[in-house]
Amino acid sequence: MIPGAFEYHRPETLGEATGLLSQLGDSARVLAGGHSLIPMMKLRMAAPEHLIDLAAIADLRGIAVGDDIRIGAMVTQAELIAHDGLAAACPLLREAALQIADPQVRYVGTVGGNVANGDPGNDMPGLMQCLGARYSLAGPGGTREVAARDFYISAYETARADDEILTGILVPHPAPGTGYAYEKQKRKIGDYATAAAAVTIGRNGASVAMTNLADRPIWSEAAGKALAAGDAAGAVAAALAEIDPGDDNRGPAEFKRHVAGVMLRRAIDRARARMG
């Protein structure tokens, strides 16, 4: 498994990076941690002529817990897990990140890469939808923000324009006492979810998102509303009405639908138990 040839770029500023991206167009791909892109390149299912490595751009790093929580796109899962301030402010992030891939992949795999590439198997997108996060995007025309809940269109298709770079994630502080849980069933460490559910329940409402059960993460407004009203069964029914799992090696859709209900129910129970 050998990737095709490409030219390697390592810009040190965001402006340089977006400049390269507009200049090189379709022939370029942005490289974050690379744990999605590099295997695709080795399988020759992706063959960019230019790779723009974002690793040297200091602005894309760092976690800031202020009015909002800001996570730089190039923050790795391991950095996210290790950040105690973040874990105190939004413990759901650490709980979910520990269920992603394996230790080595988490050292290199980035939060930005996980949310940006539109792989329905990734865990962070549903999680960010659940948390009501917004993504910062930078392009030739400047910067903009898109809500995670509006970002995902279908598999590998997102609201990010080809000449934009996702630079960071803004997560609102969960209200004090918010209960949370991320429940994920997988075949083994390193696998994508057979089904996973992210749940928060707090004073200001509840939020429910599901992972790898459609061609995009599913945030269910109706499920959140039902849950906020205390109707767990209704929340599960509402979420299941919105997912559309396919058959794969993890099992047929019927099975996944069932497991999705189980994961969501368990996440709800655990989140409720954690409410302050």
Added chain:
Amino acid sequence: MAKMHVKMTVNGTQVEALAEPRTLLIHFLREELGITGPHIGCETSHCGACTVDVDGRSVKSCTMFVGQANGASVTTVEGLVNPDGSLGVLQEMFREHHGLQCGFCTPGMITRAHRLLQENPNPSEEEVRFGMSGNLCRCTGYQNIVKAIMAAAAVLRGEKEAAE
């Protein structure tokens, strides 16, 4: 494609070379530098046989381009022997507790365990199993690997003698 100039510190030695940008770090280490401890097992970042330490992170070097490690400090299993050439504590404990059989996963295992113990000097068995879950072994069933790492942790904490 033009070759790029690559510079890194590998096991304490500064190395410089020209490499195609698409060169994977594992191939750079093995083919260019002749460091054949890290192995290629799955090529899709699942098995961990290629694990090396890059700037204090355990990395699967089959899924990293050489450019991504440019300027980095890289440690492989070869770099974990004692300065006098004797086996390092983890290496010695893997031997002592039969934590290897065919030896193919071992360099990645030991390199990963090194970082794990740097971050958590006193892990529980469960933490070792979770912390080592990015490395596959087909021979040992992991039980003696876990035992070896727990023993190494005890030695490194000064609670146990390394000698047999």
Added chain:
Amino acid sequence: MNEITPTPAERAEKLKGLGSSRKRVEDVRFTQGKGNYVDDIKLPGMLFGDFVRSPYAHARVVSIDAEAAKQVPGVVAVLTAADLAPLGLHWMPTLAGDKQMVLADGKVLFQGQEVAFVVATDRYAAADAVELVEVDYEELPVVTDPFKALEPDAPVLREDIADQKEGAHGARRHHNHIFTWEQGDREATEKVLAEADVVAEEMIYYHRTHPCPLETCGCVASMDKVNGKLTVWGTFQAPHAVRTVASLISGIAEHNIRIISPDIGGGFGNKVGVYPGYICSIVASIVTGKPVKWVEDRMENLMATAFARDYWMQGKIAATKDGRITGLWCHVTADHGGFDACADPTKFPAGFFNICTGSYDIPVAWLAVDGVYTNKAPGGVAYRCSFRVTEAAYLIERMIEVLAIKLGIDAAELRRKNFIRKDQFPYRSALGWEYDSGDYHTAWDKALAAVGYEDLRAEQADRVESFRRGETRKLMGVGLTFFTEIVGAGPVKNCDILGLGMFDSCEIRIHPTGSAIARLGTISQGQGHATTFAQILASEIGIPADNITIEEGDTDTAPYGLGTYGSRSTPVAGAATAMAGRKIRAKAQMIAAYLLEVHDDDVEWDVDRFVVKGAPERFKAMAEIAFAAYNQAIPGIEPGLEAVSYYDPPNMTYPFGAYVCVVDVDVDTGQVDIRRFYALDDCGTRINPMIIEGQVHGGLTEALAIAMGQEIAYDELGNVKTGTLMDFFVPTAWETPHYETDWTTTPSPHHPIGAKGVGESPNVGGVPCFSNAVNDAFRAFGHVHAHMPHDHWRVWKIAHDLGLHG
């Protein structure tokens, strides 16, 4: 005297011989990354080979255009079948008496089949060129189901032999039929079934899987045109057999071929076969005059080299009302893929599957195996087992459970009732094997006592009640297995591979200063031969194991042997080692007697020396004897101290074991937690307990993988669905449980040191044990049998079909 001379026990301990948990000598290299595996080999001017493989499972190859590929800088050659045909190397013989295409000759029969071989100056250029080879395929109808393959109008897969009514193993009754192998007494068995109180019947499928060693297969072929010598380093579990086969098919004289197995990163049967990559590398080296390396990647490994299992086993077992088994009937439909490349001894096209009467005294039995071609990869190797014994053990250990359910008898009791008794050994089974030794009742009772079997059953019954009351959603399963292995192939009169008798060998040279080197015909792939064979010798010749070098894998230096698989190294090469050691000792005795100036018969062996009978203070230690062998002119004795033994075992060995597994099954998700796994193994004399325990842990983990999810799955178009380690299940440390190990010791009566072999036992016994545990969890709800692998959705489906999801 005693103050100076250590006691015999102290001297024996220093030898680190039999029974010592000696640390492995291999590990000093391996732990610091100084192993030397095939991909570590780098020769001046070395080229790299890479395959163009078929994306289709069945297609005609209309044309191959390699012009663009040849333009890639660094590409030296692109080989196709047309290039190999003039050399007669476009097809090669398989170990099973069939032939296999080296490169696609007109058509392809499985996805991933080798179509063209690109040779370039580095692996990157080769990979680039592979992308540019244009192959025009015409798709043909695909058959992946062996039952459909035998339908009258099924597509003809093997056009080359479509009209042949006779195959390597007798009559062929259909164009996709390979052989029928029949054993036992059909008439008598069917009569017993017809008259039995109870007959339990079940179709048991042992799915297709793959040995998947962490190192894939590969080689470096180097043809030295100056001296006419071909050297091939490769991942070969049987280097000498590879040399002979290479000579026979290439026409190169055998003395001009040197095969070297360097360190091997696990084999598990994957590295027994001969693969197109080896042939193409050799040809490419001959053509280019340069060394050529080929190392497959993981997807190629899973797709194209050496699957295992894929047996559809229809079983019928007859018994009296009170649980005495009276007969076993079995028909197997064996899916062999596009070519019959099974790695079995020649006379055994279904391996030793006729060990399927297991550990039980079954008076009459019959079995037939039909081998079938399909559009899947060839192979059928013994994945950590001795030639289909895993399938056999799985069949009988599932059938016992099915019978226990039908009879309403506890499965542990049913086993106990039918075990071959200790006093029946040597025991001749209904299907023709002579079991060497065993004490099954003792082992079984020890195992059941260790796990508290009665309490487990009581807890399980309570759990079922709690479940019915809605207090829990987890069921508990207790998996039992008592297995008998058959290893150590084997007697040359029965067992050969391509006509090569399955003996093995050891050659020993004692150096003047009393250290030694021993070379064997086997090759370690992680089993620790360099450690354990030295221990056998240490006990035989009184030289400390630390002073004995063990060397394997170089056909220019090692004596001829059939290699390492089927747990045969200890039973066969281990025996050769002991026998060669005894030859050394016999000569040493004469030398010692000469030095002590007594008659040969007046000295006796004492741990590490010969002593004068009745005068232990007069002795010659082995080191002294060795020196004398090289510096004294002893009348009637040749100088030197060397010996060689070629050992043809009189029988197989029959290790056995008792395993118990306790699981908790989440009915709603299909997840199975292994709460406890207890493994008692009896491998006869125990050479190195530490290594035995390691083998058991490893074999159980491979069993866990196979039982719980590991499969090579195909879709209806013959596409491999499990081609990477994302989908091909290999458990991590996280999914793997902690194992409890135990043992009894029943030596083999015919093996020189009583050892039986252990490497494969835990896989043979582990798979049915995990599977029985999962099936057992649902027994209270009327469930009888579900096929492996027991991955989440299949376990969930059992619950679903039983109506447990409400």
